[in-house]
Amino acid sequence: MTTNSSMILLTPREMAAADAASAASGIPSFDLMLRAGQAVAAAALKYFPEALRFSVLCGPGNNGGDGYVAAQALLHAGASVAIFALGGQPQSTDALEAYHRLEVEVKPLDSYQPRAGDVVVDALFGAGLTRDVPEIVAKVIRAVREAGTPVLAVDLPSGLCGRRGISLGEAFQAVRTITFMTRKPGHLLLPGRSLCGDIEVVDIGIPDRIVRSVAGKLSENNPSLWLDHLPRSDAAAHKYRRGHLAVFSGPAAKTGAARLSAMAGLRRGAGLVTLASPADAMAVNAGSVTAVMLHEVETLEDLQAWLQTAKLASFVLGPGFGVGQMARDFATALKDRPLVLDADGITSFREDPSELFEAFASGDTHLVLTPHEGEFGRLFPDLADDEALSKPEKAVKAAERAHAAIVYKGADTVIAAPDGCAYINTNAPPWLATAGSGDVLAGMIGALLAQGMTAFEAAAAGVYLHGEAAKAAGEGMTAEDLAAHAGVLIDRAAY
Structure with missing residues (x-):
């Protein structure tokens, strides 16, 4: 466009x-x-x-x-x-x-x-x-x-x-x-x-x-930039055409973040959403979800077997998952799939970011990284410390290095692509700064990926719609309120 x-x-x-x-x-x-x-x-x-x-x-x-x-x-x-x-x-x-x-x-x-x-x-x-x-x-x-x-x-x-x-x-x-x-x-x-x-x-x-x-290639993030590619329902739509999103849950005591992502993904239009849950978290997740499905994934072998048998369109890994080798193994196993890597998923690569970058280096861009300031510094310490660079310049260089769409979060979130394109987002209200809002964003972007948007388009649209969802939820909202409004509509005729 x-x-x-x-x-x-x-x-x-x-x-x-x-x-x-x-x-x-x-x-x-x-x-x-x-x-x-x-x-x-x-x-x-x-x-x-x-x-x-x-x-x-x-x-x-x-x-x-x-x-x-x-x-x-x-x-x-x-x-x-x-x-x-x-x-x-x-x-x-x-x-x-x-x-x-x-x-x-x-x-x-x-x-x-x-x-x-x-x-x-x-x-x-x-x-x-x-x-x-x-x-x-x-x-x-x-x-x-x-x-x-x-x-x-x-x-x-x-x-x-x-x-x-x-x-x-x-x-x-x-x-x-x-x-x-x-x-x-x-x-x-x-x-x-x-x-x-x-x-x-x-x-x-x-x-x-x-x-x-x-x-x-720098613009303000706005629906006119990606609206033509935003999924819309039609008479022929069914759940399988709208994509299957998988969200990885953490252990039993840390399941809330993944459920927020999963619910947001369902609200944002994914046809099916499954929580991939370790064995000890199956019961607590089962007692807390209804429309979201469950699948036990305890090990890397479990994940690989699931990938071979299920038609999964996109993935969210990181919210409440835990930092460590399992997160790295799961992420690299998804190197050929559309993936939103957030929170613990990002931090898991802090010792060797190149392992992540090399895994996703080939093919079309299908990795979305959603770091806040601290997480950005863990993956890109040299860029974070370079005071001569603007935030968009840092994000673009990070996107080039990671072969990923970057969502550099903050009150002035910047979305960047490896080709140098970058958008500055401005529609987020101040009350969006609340615990769990990033988990909701990850799920929204994952849902847009599941429905066929490119990584950069899904990231840009997800960030903007995240801001609109916060406006709809209103001041004083919680992350649960935000997830409930993740399917917010925008007036297409206005753009």
């Missing part, structure tokens, strides 16, 4: 390439700056009508140029405006042109002091900042924070890395952010998402063909 342009995320480098390609196509770059600055001024007037003064803080680059244009437009609208600049006259040609058109004095940044009724228009640095903000800027950010002065950010709150979403020393907390053409990764990754406030994307006239030509 063609990516919805509103879902595309451009890195700062890609955005710079779009600007350059637009200029090369004959669109004057100063015209883009005029449109950007005027959009900022319009937002300032619309969202901050109570402002007694707009204090426009301008940096030395094109972000500062947008601020100068915004300041001039605000002046012409009759607003009270004060301009404070970092480093004197700007360095870029377009920003210098905007600077020379000003009809008001520009003061040095270190002279700015927040006062009652101020609204700060932050045009100091855009998304391309890669180093810690200078102390003079950090001091202003702290003063604005302490005064409680509202901030309207231009492109991205200054001090926030547009690629990684991390604070570079200090960063403004914006009430609203106006960005141009597309959002950047830093708008969606944490803590960046929490610093941007409401985000508004303004079209300043760069053609969509140029945006698409420079875009990489």
